[in-house]
Amino acid sequence: MSSVVISGDVSGSVTLSAPSTAGSTTLTLPATSGTIALLGSVGFGNMQVFTSPGTFTTPASTTQIKVTVVGGGGNGINSGSPAGSQGAGGGGGGAAIYVGPVSSSTGYPVTVGTAGNTSSFSTLASATGGSVGSQPTGGGAGGAGSAGTLQLKGSGGGTGSSSAGGNGGSSLLGGGGVASLTTGSPGGNYGGGGGGAVNTNTAGTGAPGVVVVEY
DSSP, X not given: OEEEEXXXXXXXXXXXXXXXXXXXXXXXXXXXXXXXXXXOOOOOOOEEEESSOEEXXXXXXXXXXXXXXXXXXXXXXXXXXXXXXXXOOOOOOOEEEEEEEOOTTOEEEXXXXXXXXXXXXXXXXXXXOOOOOXXXXXXXXXXXXXXXXXXXXXXXXXXXXXXXXXXXXXXXXXXXXXXXXXXXXXXXXXTOOOOOXXXXXXOOOOOOOEEEEEO
């Protein structure tokens, strides 16, 4: 914590120049006047959300960022034929979070995965998509983060049957598609896996991924 100490006669006006670094600043006045604490912190004040591929260009004053990357959710499948095969749910997309330095005034390529595909922010953060539900082994595997400060796996899809589909797996942001006795629901949030379906009914599609940049 940074601090500024003011001593002497404070009956007149006082001008404070706050520290340039983020944190809390405490103003200590003479004992007869007590202490005034200005609490609070400065974090990332801006956000850009990518739902399709593009480029993030850092502002001239930006040297630190936080990036959250989520891969696309896997598609569900129907139980089809023969009887007894699974209408399994797709796996949830993996996720990666990067917090750290970047170069100012620099373009960073962004990839946003469609269903089952990888999302990435340059080489700093990357996450694979969830797998398609499979027959006859069951729900699709969740994707996984492969770069970044923190890597996370998506949930696997649920195993279905010839009479009931399996739910889609969730990503870091939730959203696994719900199965039903007929048609599977699509992933309900970024990276959510699609729900499975029964017989030849339509299974749910996996939700696309997302890349969120805070700076």
